[in-house]
Amino acid sequence: MTDIIKRPGGxxxxxxxxxxxxADCSGSMYGEKIEQLNYAIRNAIKPMQDVAADNPNAxxxxxxxxxxxxxxxxIAAATPVEEFKWDNLTANGVTDMGLALQLAAEQLDVSQMPxxxxxxxxxxxxxxxxxxxxxxxxxxxxxxxxxKKSVRIGIGIGSDxxxxxxxxxxxxxxxxxxxxxxxxxxxxxxxxxxTVVLQAASAPxxxxxxxxxxxxxxxxxxxxASDIDADDVW
Amino acid sequence: MNWQIIGDSVRxxxxxxxxxxxxxxxxxxxxxxxxxxxxxxxxxxSKHTHSEIGAQLAVQAALDLLNDFAHADTGDNSRQIxxxxxxxxxxxVQAWRLAVDVADNGETENAKDRYSLYGxxxxxxxxxxxxxxxxxxxxxxxxxLTADGQTQSPLPKNTxxxxxxxxxxxxxxxxxHVELNLQFFDHIPQPALIFLATDGYANSFTDSxxxxxxxxxxxxxxxxxxxxxxxxxxxxxxxxxxEQGSGDDVTVAMVLPTVVENLVDVPLSEV
Numbered sequence: 001m002t003d004i005i006k007r008p009g010g011x012x013x014x015x016x017x018x019x020x021x022x023a024d025c026s027g028s029m030y031g032e033k034i035e036q037l038n039y040a041i042r043n044a045i046k047p048m049q050d051v052a053a054d055n056p057n058a059x060x061x062x063x064x065x066x067x068x069x070x071x072x073x074x075i076a077a078a079t080p081v082e083e084f085k086w087d088n089l090t091a092n093g094v095t096d097m098g099l100a101l102q103l104a105a106e107q108l109d110v111s112q113m114p115x116x117x118x119x120x121x122x123x124x125x126x127x128x129x130x131x132x133x134x135x136x137x138x139x140x141x142x143x144x145x146x147x148k149k150s151v152r153i154g155i156g157i158g159s160d161x162x163x164x165x166x167x168x169x170x171x172x173x174x175x176x177x178x179x180x181x182x183x184x185x186x187x188x189x190x191x192x193x194x195t196v197v198l199q200a201a202s203a204p205x206x207x208x209x210x211x212x213x214x215x216x217x218x219x220x221x222x223x224x225a226s227d228i229d230a231d232d233v234w
Numbered sequence: 235m236n237w238q239i240i241g242d243s244v245r246x247x248x249x250x251x252x253x254x255x256x257x258x259x260x261x262x263x264x265x266x267x268x269x270x271x272x273x274x275x276x277x278x279x280s281k282h283t284h285s286e287i288g289a290q291l292a293v294q295a296a297l298d299l300l301n302d303f304a305h306a307d308t309g310d311n312s313r314q315i316x317x318x319x320x321x322x323x324x325x326x327v328q329a330w331r332l333a334v335d336v337a338d339n340g341e342t343e344n345a346k347d348r349y350s351l352y353g354x355x356x357x358x359x360x361x362x363x364x365x366x367x368x369x370x371x372x373x374x375x376x377x378x379l380t381a382d383g384q385t386q387s388p389l390p391k392n393t394x395x396x397x398x399x400x401x402x403x404x405x406x407x408x409x410x411h412v413e414l415n416l417q418f419f420d421h422i423p424q425p426a427l428i429f430l431a432t433d434g435y436a437n438s439f440t441d442s443x444x445x446x447x448x449x450x451x452x453x454x455x456x457x458x459x460x461x462x463x464x465x466x467x468x469x470x471x472x473x474x475x476x477e478q479g480s481g482d483d484v485t486v487a488m489v490l491p492t493v494v495e496n497l498v499d500v501p502l503s504e505v
Contacts, residue, residue, distance in 0.1 A: 005459060007471045008451030010444025012479045015437060057248050057481025115396045116437045116480075145396055203248050203481065205279030206373070208353055208402040209395065216399055218280070 014057045017118040017202050018078060018107070019194075021064040022100045024126035024157075029091035033127055033157050036183040040190035042086045048194040051202075052081045058118055058202035063107070067100035069093030097130040097165070098137030105137075108146040119216050120150045121201050123193045124169050127157035134165055142171075151201045151217045153193045155180060175219045188223050196220045237269040237361055238461050240452075241487030242468040246434060248481035254278065258432050258485040259289035259354075263297045268304035271489050272296035272358040275374055275432040277402065281350055284337075288352030291333040292403055299329050300360040300367065312365075312418050319367060323412035326356075326369070330403050346406065353404035357430045361489065364419055366428070371412045372400040375436050377449050379427040385446045389413040400433075427453045427490040435472075435486055438479020452488060461490075 023037060052060040061078035065071055066089055074089065104122060107113065113120065130137075141147040154166030154177035166177035180186035201217045245256035257276035262269070272293040276285025299322065308318035331345075334352045342348035355372025368388040370376050373395050378386045390413060395401070401411035429449045439445040456464050472484045 005455060005463070005467055006451075007474060008455060009439060009448025009475075011440040012438050012444070012475060013440045014478070015480055055248065055251075055481070056477075057479065110396070114441065116439075119398070149396060149399070203252070205282070206275070206277040206355075206398050206400045207279060208277065208350075208405055209399040
């Protein structure tokens with residue numbers, strides 16, 4: 001008889017990695033911007049799934065928040081990346097970005113996201129300036145342990161975006177907001193956040209506490225903006 | 235009482251995919267006076283490129299230091315031993331830094347940068363006839379299984395460490411992050427098993443109860459099948475754990491009283 005003994009311990013599982021889109025759906029996004037954002041995210045799904053498949057030790061779960069006048073879940077349930085689909089967003093209203101951060105913060109409590117999780121990734125996409133109390137939203141986010149340790153990427157659309165606000169959201173002086181001035185750049189940046197950043201967050205090495213002023217996951221180099229063609233600029 | 239050791243360390247599934255070495259280390263020593271067991275987890279990021287060496291230096295430093303501590307003439311009463319133990323955190327950090335200095339051989343001029351290159355965690359236990367001494371800096375798990383089957387943490391759990399952050403021997407203020415506990419057997423019964431693991435192990439289980447179940451299962455399986463048999467299975471189990479779980483390097487080591495009675499000859503269970 002072969003001596004096979006049951007492996008000690010209970011159920012095993014790969015480590016959850018929660019990925020959040022926070023998408024600006026204010027009126028200024030109406031038209032080409034929101035259409036291109038929908039296209040860019042949908043276009044990034046397959047590459048995102050491929051990156052996730054390459055690391056079977058992480059289970060990527062996707063959610064999305066839309067904000068305009070108020071903030072709501074666009075994808076409320078943490079959805080396994082392999083089942084992730086994107087329904088089109090529409091644009092209308094103001095830019096309640098602070099409420100969006102508060103909504104995300106509610107999910108970043110250790111009671112909802114256990115310690116064995118990988119650092120969550122939050123990608124904030126906006127074309128304007130917050131019309132609500134952004135600082136209160138950011139404070140709510142940073143009051144959560146996983147909020148503080150999250151990987152935060154800011155993508156600005158067009159020239160009216162408040163890059164200072166996106167920089168505050170990122171909270172890391174070494175990582176700058178990305179500014180997409182045309183559809184091509186938006187696709188490029190969304191794909192980078194969905195793949196390269198996701199990959200970095202899904203297999204992080206240990207970081208010494210309090211020596212990490214720039215986040216728990218080193219952020220890879222972002223793609224450079226394309227040469228601007230005046231006809232294509234938003 | 236005689237103590238036996240079981241342990242192994244495997245390269246993580248993600249480290250195999252990314253062509254990285256096993257950055258964990260473990261070691262033990264036993265003599266007439268004491269048993270010492272240590273486990274370490276080198277940090278592995280780009281700032282800590284020699285951390286697999288740092289982990290090896292850490293377990294060796296712990297073995298040397300704790301063995302010397304057990305043999306030192308610190309006096310017989312618990313108060314004197316506790317007083318001597320108060321110096322262990324600073325002695326440990328100093329010993330590890332000296333070992334790093336030698337290993338680095340002048341390659342890195344700046345001391346802070348040098349220690350950072352070799353950054354690692356450390357968990358260790360010393361068992362003598364009279365006491366068990368537990369020591370930890372950084373993440374990882376050190377659990378005690380009592381005779382009545384309860385799992386306990388002899389050291390305070392650090393709730394601040396999430397998202398792969400850890401305290402480290404390479405920190406400037408490392409001394410302040412070394413947790414230490416001395417338990418005398420005239421107050422607390424000798425443990426049925428002491429379990430040390432790098433964080434890649436616990437992170438592979440769905441939750442903490444599934445992880446703690448492993449500690450109890452190990453003790454029961456060793457009692458049933460014998461330490462040698464469990465030792466022979468351990469590497470395969472740890473590889474499976476890393477592949478199905480965290481993907482990280484996984485090191486598990488445990489010390490438990492030597493079983494003298496005959497092993498039960500029972501049919502072996504299926505996978």
